[in-house]
Each structure stands twice: as C-alpha cells, then as structure tokens.
Amino acid sequence: MSGFFWGALPYIALATLVVGTAYRYAAGERGWSTKSSEFLAKDSLKVPIWLFHLGLLMAFGGHVIGILIPKSITDGVGISEHLYHIIALSGGIPAGILFLGGFFLLMRRRFDNPRMKVNTSTSDGLLYFVLFLALITGFGGTLLNAVGLLGDFNYREAISPWFRSVLAMSPDVSLMADVPIIFKCHLLCAMATMIIFPWTRLVHCLTGIVAPFELLTRSNIIYRRK
Amino acid sequence: MRIKAQVCMVMNLDKCIGCHTCSITCKNVWTNRPGAEYMYFNNVETKPGIGYPKNWEDQEKWKGGWEVDGGELVLKSGSKLGRLLKLFYHPEQPEMDDYYEPWTYDYETLITSPRKKHQPVARPRSLISQRRMEIKWGPNWNDDLAGGDDVRQDINLKKIGEEIALEFNDIFMKYLPRNCNHCLNPACVAACPSGAIYKREEDGVVLVSQDICRGWRHCVPACPYKKIYYNWKTNKAEKCTFCYPRLENGLPTVCTDTCVGRIRYMGVLLYDMNGVADAAKTSDPKMIYAQMLGLIKDPNDPEVIESARREGVSEAVLNAAKVSPVYQLIKGWNLALPLHPEFRTLPMVWYIPPLSPIAKKFEDKVYLPQSEAMRIPVAYLAQLFTAGNTQIILQVLQRLLDMRTVMRCKEVGEAPPQNLEFDAYEYEKMYKLLAIAKYSERIKLPAGLQGKTHEELRELQGSAGYVCPGGFC
Numbered sequence: 001m002s003g004f005f006w007g008a009l010p011y012i013a014l015a016t017l018v019v020g021t022a023y024r025y026a027a028g029e030r031g032w033s034t035k036s037s038e039f040l041a042k043d044s045l046k047v048p049i050w051l052f053h054l055g056l057l058m059a060f061g062g063h064v065i066g067i068l069i070p071k072s073i074t075d076g077v078g079i080s081e082h083l084y085h086i087i088a089l090s091g092g093i094p095a096g097i098l099f100l101g102g103f104f105l106l107m108r109r110r111f112d113n114p115r116m117k118v119n120t121s122t123s124d125g126l127l128y129f130v131l132f133l134a135l136i137t138g139f140g141g142t143l144l145n146a147v148g149l150l151g152d153f154n155y156r157e158a159i160s161p162w163f164r165s166v167l168a169m170s171p172d173v174s175l176m177a178d179v180p181i182i183f184k185c186h187l188l189c190a191m192a193t194m195i196i197f198p199w200t201r202l203v204h205c206l207t208g209i210v211a212p213f214e215l216l217t218r219s220n221i222i223y224r225r226k
Numbered sequence: 227m228r229i230k231a232q233v234c235m236v237m238n239l240d241k242c243i244g245c246h247t248c249s250i251t252c253k254n255v256w257t258n259r260p261g262a263e264y265m266y267f268n269n270v271e272t273k274p275g276i277g278y279p280k281n282w283e284d285q286e287k288w289k290g291g292w293e294v295d296g297g298e299l300v301l302k303s304g305s306k307l308g309r310l311l312k313l314f315y316h317p318e319q320p321e322m323d324d325y326y327e328p329w330t331y332d333y334e335t336l337i338t339s340p341r342k343k344h345q346p347v348a349r350p351r352s353l354i355s356q357r358r359m360e361i362k363w364g365p366n367w368n369d370d371l372a373g374g375d376d377v378r379q380d381i382n383l384k385k386i387g388e389e390i391a392l393e394f395n396d397i398f399m400k401y402l403p404r405n406c407n408h409c410l411n412p413a414c415v416a417a418c419p420s421g422a423i424y425k426r427e428e429d430g431v432v433l434v435s436q437d438i439c440r441g442w443r444h445c446v447p448a449c450p451y452k453k454i455y456y457n458w459k460t461n462k463a464e465k466c467t468f469c470y471p472r473l474e475n476g477l478p479t480v481c482t483d484t485c486v487g488r489i490r491y492m493g494v495l496l497y498d499m500n501g502v503a504d505a506a507k508t509s510d511p512k513m514i515y516a517q518m519l520g521l522i523k524d525p526n527d528p529e530v531i532e533s534a535r536r537e538g539v540s541e542a543v544l545n546a547a548k549v550s551p552v553y554q555l556i557k558g559w560n561l562a563l564p565l566h567p568e569f570r571t572l573p574m575v576w577y578i579p580p581l582s583p584i585a586k587k588f589e590d591k592v593y594l595p596q597s598e599a600m601r602i603p604v605a606y607l608a609q610l611f612t613a614g615n616t617q618i619i620l621q622v623l624q625r626l627l628d629m630r631t632v633m634r635c636k637e638v639g640e641a642p643p644q645n646l647e648f649d650a651y652e653y654e655k656m657y658k659l660l661a662i663a664k665y666s667e668r669i670k671l672p673a674g675l676q677g678k679t680h681e682e683l684r685e686l687q688g689s690a691g692y693v694c695p696g697g698f699c
Contacts, residue, residue, distance in 0.1 A: 033441035033461035040354070040458055042321040049314045114355035115322070119458060207440045211419040212310050220416035221502075224424040226474075 005188070006176040010166045013191040020198030021206070034204040035124075041116055044109040052102025058095035059138075062088065067163050071156045081154075089146055096139040103135060127200045134189035141182040150180045159183060228499040229523060229534035231543045232410070232430035232574055233473060233671065234552045235482065236491040236562045237403055238660055239580040240626065244401035246270050246366070248481035248490075252405070255480050256467070261459025263328035263353045266365060267466035268405040268481045273610070274380035275368035277402075279324040282452040283566065284381045289318045290450030291413050291569030292506060299507050299570070301416055303448050313419065318447040322458070326363045328353040354458075371399050382609035396587070398601040400580050402610070403489075405481060406453040406466035407565065407573030408432045410497065410521070411506040414465070417448030422463070428543075429494075430574065431468045439463050450569035476673025488663040493550035493670045494543055495574070496534055497521045502572065511568035511613035518564060518572055522557050525550065542672035549670050551659060552576070559648075559656060561622055563611035578660075579607045579619055581626055597623035629653045629660070 025032065038045050066088060074084055107128065110116045144150050162175040176184070197203065252268040271277045285291055289302040303309060303318060331348035339346035352359040371377050408425075412432050415423045422438035423445060425431070434445075434454070441461040445454045454465040469479035477483070482490040498521050505517035523530040525547035534544060547553065555562045555578065562576035581600060588599040597620050598604055604623070608616045628646055632653040635642040642650055659667055 029437045030462075031460075033439070035461045036441050036443055036456075037458075038316065038319055038443065039321055039456045042319065046315050046317075053314055114357055118355055204440065207420065208313065211313065211440070211442065214421050215306055215310065215419045218421055221411065222415055222421055222424040223427050225427050 002176060003173055005184075006162065006166075006173045007171045009188075009191055010171065013194040017194040017197050020195075021203060024198045024203060032203055032207070033201070034207065035119075035201040037110075037116060037119055040119055041109060041113050044105075044113070048102050048105035048109065050102070051098045052106055055095050055097070055099025055102055058091060059099050062092050062095060066156065067160045070160070070164070084156075085146070089142075092142055096135075096142065100135055100139060103132070107132075123196070123200045126196060127202060130189055130192050130196060134186060134193060137182050137186035137189060141180070141186055144182065145180075150182075153178070153180055153183075155179075155183065159187070227523075227529070227533045229496050229530055229537055229539065230427065230430065230499045231534070231539050231547065232408070232495045232497055233468065234408075234430075234493060234495045234550075234556075235405075235479070235575045236552045236555045236578065237575065238489040238491070238578045238663075239400060239402070240578060240660070241487045241489045241663075242270070242401040242403060242580070243487050244270055244272065244370070245486055247484050247486050248403055248405075249365075251480045251484040252466075255469075257464075259459075260353075261457040262455070262464060264322065264325045265455040265457075265464065267453070267455075267464075268403065269365060270401055270403045271366075272369050272371060273400050273402045274377050274383050274398075274606070275371070276376055276379050277368070278365055279320050279452050280363075281379065281381065282450075285450055285569070287318070288320070288447050288450070288452070290448055290452070291571055292411065293570070294507055294509060297507070299411075299503060301413055301448060302450075303417060303444070309417065309444060310419070312444065313442060316443060316447060319443055319456075320446060320452065322354070323363070326365060326367070327359060329359055329361060371397070382606055385609050385614075386603065386605040396585050396601060398582060398603070398606075400582065400602055402565075402577075403481070404451065404453065404565070405479075405575065406432065406468070407451060407571065407575045408466075408468055409574060410502050410572035411570065413448040413450060413569075413571050414445035414454050414463075417444040418442070419444055423454075426470075427538075428540075429468075429470075429473060431470050431473065432465070433467060433470065434463050434465055436460075436462055436464075450566065450571060451573070473671060474673075476671050478669045478671060482669065488665075488668065491551045491555060491659075491663075491668045493552040494525075494547040494672065495550065495553055495556070496523045496525050496530055496539070496544075496547050498523055499537075506570045506572055511570075512615040514567040514570065514572075515564060515612055515615070515618060518567065519557055519560070521572070522553070524557075525553060540672070546670050546672040551668055551670055554659065559625060559652075561625060561656075561660075563618065563622065565611060566613070567611075568613035577611060578626075579611055579622055581623060581630075597627060625656075626660075629656045633657050633661075 079087075110120055141150070145153060145155070158175050158179050162172060165172040165175070193202075248268050249266055249270055253266060256267050257263070257265040266278065269278050277283065281287060285302060289304075291302050292299050293302045301309070304312070329350045329352050332351055333348050335346050336348055350359055350361050351357065367373060368376055408431055410430070412423070412425060415425060415432065419442045420438055420440045422435045422440070424433060424435070426433065439462040441456070441463070443456050443463065445463050446452070446456050454463055457464050469477075472479060478490070478492045482492050501521050505514065505521050508514045508517045525531070525544065531544060552562070556576055561578045563579060564573045564576055567573070580602065582602040584599055585601045600623070604616045604619045605614075607619045608614050612618045625647065632642045632646070632650055636650075646653070
C-alpha cells in the first residue's frame with residue numbers, strides 16, 4: 001500500500017496536473033477565470049484576500065526551500081540544525097497565521113453572505129475542503145514537531161529526500177516509512193490538490209503568473225482583425 | 227497618415243423622449259441571461275441625475291479614463307506596476323450595489339394564493355440570492371428627476387456650481403441614452419491584464435474575447451463611462467458589442483433600429499490612426515473636441531482614400547464613408563459632440579445637444595429664444611459635451627435654432643433672416659436629416675464583413691456567444 005501512496009500516486013497526481021491543465025485550457029478556456037467575487041461582496045474582501053495570498057506565497061516559498069535544498073548544502077555552509085529551524089519557524093509560523101487567518105476570514109465571508117453562497121460551486125466546496133485539510137495538517141504538524149511532540153522526527157531527512165527521489169524518477173518509498181501520520185496526511189492533501197487543480201478555480205494562479213508579463217510587455221491599445 | 231475606418235453613432239438628443247425602447251430591446255437581445263441581469267449595455271439616464279452605476283461620471287471616485295502625467299498619457303487607475311498590485315483587490319471596482327440588485331416578482335402567488343379577504347401580492351425576490359428582498363435602488367431610479375436629493379448629487383451640477391440650477395421655476399432635464407462609445411483610445415483595452423479586449427481593425431468595434439478574459443475585472447473601473455460589466459456567474463467581462471453580427475451584415479445596432487424617436491444615426495468615419503495618441507494627450511481638455519475633429523478625415527479627399535486603401539479598408543466601407551450621415555453631423559455641420567471628452571478616451575458615440583424651452587426669466591421678452599435663453603444651462607451642457615467650453619455649445623444650439631427659423635420662415639412665407647452661417651439649402655438639408663430622419667438617410671452602413679449567409683447564422687443561434695462550453699464555469 002505504501003508503494004502505491006509514495007511510489008505511484010505522486011506520478012498520477014503530477015500527470016493529472018499537467019495533462020488535465022492542458023486539456024482544460026484547450027477544451028474550456030471560456031470557463032478559465034479568477035472567479036473574482038469582489039463584485040458581489042467588496043468590503044469583506046479587502047484585507048482577507050491579502051492575508052490569504054501573502055500567507056500562501058510565503059508558505060509556498062518555504063516549502064520550495066525546505067524540500068529542494070538538501071540538508072547537506074545547508075550543513076556545508078555552516079547553518080546548524082538549530083539555526084535552520086529557527087529560520088524556518090520564524091518564516092513559517094507568520095506564514096501559517098496569515099494563511100490560516102485569511103482562509104478563515106474568506107470562508108466566513110463566503111458562507112455567511114447569501115450572495116456569495118449562490119456563487120459557490122461544488123468544485124469550490126471541494127477545493128476549500130482539501131485546502132483546509134492541507135492547512136491544518138501542515139501547520140499543525142509543524143507546530144507539533146517544533147515543540148517535540150513528534151519525537152525526534154526531521155522532515156529534512158525523510159520527506160525532502162523522498163520528494164527529490166520522486167523528482168529524480170526513482171522513488172525511495174522506504175524513506176516514508178517512519179514519517180508521522182500527520183505529515184503523511186499533509187502529503188496526501190498536497191497530491192489531492194494537484195489532482196483537482198485543473199478542474200477548479202485554482203487554475204487562476206497560472207494566469208496570475210502570466211498576466212504581469214502580458215501587461216508589462218504589450219502596447220496599450222490592441223488592434224485585431226476579425 | 228494611416229487611415230482606419232470607424233463605425234460611429236450620433237444621437238440627436240433634441241428628439242430623445244426617454245422611452246427606454248433602446249434599453250429594452252438591447253436587454254432582450256444581449257443581457258437577459260443569468261449573471262447579466264443587472265447589465266444594461268444601453269441605458270437611458272435623466273440628466274441631471276447620478277446615473278447608472280451611481281455617480282459614474284465622478285472620476286475622483288472611480289479613477290476611470292486617462293490623464294496626462296508629465297506629457298505622457300497614463301491610465302488614471304495607475305501605472306502598470308501599480309495596477310498589478312490591484313489584481314487581488316481593486317479599490318475602485320464598483321460592486322453590485324453601485325448598480326442595483328436585480329429582482330423579479332413572485333408572480334406565482336397571484337395564481338396559487340388561497341381565497342383571502344385581500345388581493346394576493348407579487349412580492350419582489352432577488353435574482354442573485356433568490357431571497358425575498360426590499361428594493362432600495364434600481365435602473366432609472368432617477369428617471370424624470372425622481373428622488374430630488376440624489377439628482378442634486380450630479381457632479382456636472384456641482385461643477386457649474388449654480389445655485390439656481392435646480393430652482394423650482396427653472397428646473398430642467400434632458401435624457402441621455404448611453405452605450406459603449408467604442409473609443410479610439412479605449413481605457414478598458416489598456417487596462418486588461420490578459421489582453422482580452424481589442425479594437426477591431428475593420429470597423430473599430432471594441433470587443434472582449436470571452437476566451438481570453440480571465441476575470442481580472444480591471445476594465446470595469448478603467449472605463450470612465452462604466453460601460454463594461456462583470457458577469458458574476460461566468461466571471462468574465464462583458465460589454466456592448468455594437469451588435470457586430472448585425473453590423474457585419476450592413477444592419478444597424480438593435481438600439482438604433484428600434485429607436486422610436488429616430489434619434490440615432492449610424493455610419494462610417496475615416497480617421498488618422500497616427501494622430502490618436504496626440505489628440506488624447508491634448509493638454510487643455512477644452513481643446514480635445516477640436517483635436518478629435520482633426521483626426522476625422524474627409525472621405526472624398528483622394529489622399530485619404532489612397533491611404534485607406536493601403537491599410538486595407540474595403541471599397542464598400544469607403545463608399546459608405548462618402549455618404550456617411552455621421553460625418554455630415556460631426557464634421558460637416560459641427561452639430562454632434564463627444565460625451566465627456568475630458569476622459570481622453572476619444573469616444574465614437576456623439577451627441578447633438580438638445581434645445582429646451584425658454585427659461586422662466588426670459589419668458590416675457592422673447593418669442594424665438596436665443597441659445598443662452600433656454601432652460602438647460604449652457605454651462606451644464608458644456609460639462610457633458612465639451613469639458614466646460616460653452617462657446618461650442620452656444621454655436622451648436624444657435625445652428626439648430628437657425629435651422630428652425632429658416633424652416634419657419636419658409637412655412638409662413640417670410641424672408642429668412644440675414645447673416646446666417648449657411649445658405650437656406652444647407653439648412654433644408656439639415657432639416658431633412660434631423661427632423662424627417664428617414665431610416666435610409668440616418669443609417670448608411672456597408673455590408674460584407676460577414677462571410678456567413680443569414681441561413682447559416684440562424685443555424686448558429688443559441689450556440690455562440692456567452693454560453694460556457696466545456697462546463698467549467
């Protein structure tokens with residue numbers, strides 16, 4: 001079973017993400033949107049949207065650093081395990097608070113306002129559920145680990161090398177054997193997010209990457225032939 | 227010189243009776259869908275009044291249109307980098323309550339109600355939340371000056387600052403039908419982070435690609451006329467299309483076709499594309515109108531025709547430009563003016579300002595009034611159409627009055643007055659186009675842009691447009 005979860009599922013998730021997104025773009029570009037709800041409820045969006053996206057970007061950056069940079073490199077430049085964790089937590093805890101706080105405020109806005117309820121689709125609901133589980137397991141696991149409740153578990157010696165082995169196309173399933181259940185749940189949430197990505201409003205984050213380049217490089221007025 | 231063709235509209239406000247037929251026919255064709263209930267691609271406002279959405283003309287609030295900053299033309303909503311920060315939350319975006327919450331009525335209770343002492347009532351129900359609602363605002367809430375306090379909030383009134391403007395004796399009003407202006411320098415096009423909005427080369431119609439639009443909604447605040455709307459259901463921007471499927475077949479827009487007052491004129495203008503930016507940059511807003519006239523070129527000038535041919539303007543379009551009624555009204559007689567030229571988008575829907583009854587204070591003294599003796603203050607019209615330049619308004623109104631005087635003299639057999647600007651024949655032509663306004667004279671549009679026949683188009687009905695293929699909406 002662990003062979004499927006940590007050896008096969010990551011590839012299924014990645015393939016769904018790439019192929020699904022390409023399919024969605026080709027077949028349903030007309031439905032591809034940020035799904036902005038500012039029009040329906042403006043004031044309640046002002047602060048939470050910033051909290052949420054800022055926390056999300058910080059958390060994403062932290063994951064990239066924590067997973068992709070091997071422990072040997074940080075050890076090599078003289079960053080001790082203790083110092084590393086202080087740096088990681090000093091970025092990670094504010095990120096988690098912003099992310100979770102923004103998420104809570106946005107959810108309250110979405111499910112408390114009759115106008116917003118109408119504009120919430122099934123795929124939105126699924127996305128929020130998965131995102132909520134990912135947030136709770138990720139933030140909770142980090143906090144529990146920081147206060148030592150998960151024993152002497154070090155994700156940089158288990159999850160990170162496993163993830164890199166997945167990227168190198170030779171998954172080392174044994175690395176995941178002793179990972180606490182809360183982090184396993186977090187990883188499953190992450191893969192679930194990748195699988196539902198193409199079919200939800202999440203696709204707007206790709207547009208968010210493209211839009212600045214589009215806007216900054218083009219002329220003001222666009223003429224097009226019929 | 228780079229000549230392009232622009233399909234253009236003129237509205238003769240002197241004849242608008244405010245019947246809203248244009249709004250209704252437009253709505254039935256284009257915005258009777260979920261998510262678009264609140265949209266009016268075309269609406270008619272009573273002026274003075276705050277309009278739809280509320281106070282749309284107040285650019286201190288919405289930051290719509292362009293401004294000149296150090297000789298450069300920049301969007302009022304900020305630099306490109308500044309605007310990217312507004313991707314998450316746009317402080318100037320209007321929300322639903324700035325328009326109104328659309329509703330229907332529980333008509334069924336009229337049929338299903340049990341026998342009661344009192345008649346059953348159809349109560350209003352929100353088209354958004356489907357709940358019972360209390361109607362607080364709606365389209366045309368200010369119709370015919372209803373709601374006096376709101377009317378006084380009209381920013382044009384505040385700008386002319388005349389205490390007397392709404393005094394009982396001299397109260398005035400006029401109608402202002404509005405649709406997308408299909409500007410030469412459209413702010414919505416410039417604001418779109420995805421590059422989804424474009425101006426068509428063939429006829430100058432400004433359109434939103436429903437495929438490329440990503441719902442960043444920056445076009446909505448950027449348009450100073452608030453004529454681009456956010457569909458809350460499909461999460462894409464929508465706007466007046468100038469009924470392009472009809473234009474391509476040589477037919478006018480639905481609002482033009484159905485106008486019972488025959489106030490709308492449609493035809494082709496030829497303009498110099500290279501001069502657009504400079505005209506929009508004119509430092510004195512009062513001079514923008516003159517610069518716009520400079521952009522519009524004589525369709526009979528061989529040099530203009532040659533340049534147009536080089537740019538691929540078709541012979542049908544060139545021929546339509548030669549007989550264009552809008553060219554005659556805008557540049558021939560200088561009767562039509564752009565709405566709020568100070569927004570610097572160079573709008574291509576033009577308005578002939580209306581004459582109005584004699585003001586109370588002049589009533590005893592005159593029989594046929596001079597232009598400054600009319601109820602609608604010239605300064606107010608100047609706020610709407612010339613960025614405050616009253617000289618132009620006076621000139622236009624005087625020409626309309628002269629036309630009436632000449633036609634009156636002809637009718638009663640008097641000699642026309644001396645020192646008129648044009649000869650009697652010209653006034654008669656003006657009279658025919660403005661007063662008789664035959665359909666075939668008002669509308670001169672070239673056919674032939676559309677490759678499909680009517681039968682093929684009919685087969686496409688219901689399969690094109692704003693529906694959502696793929697089912698990801």
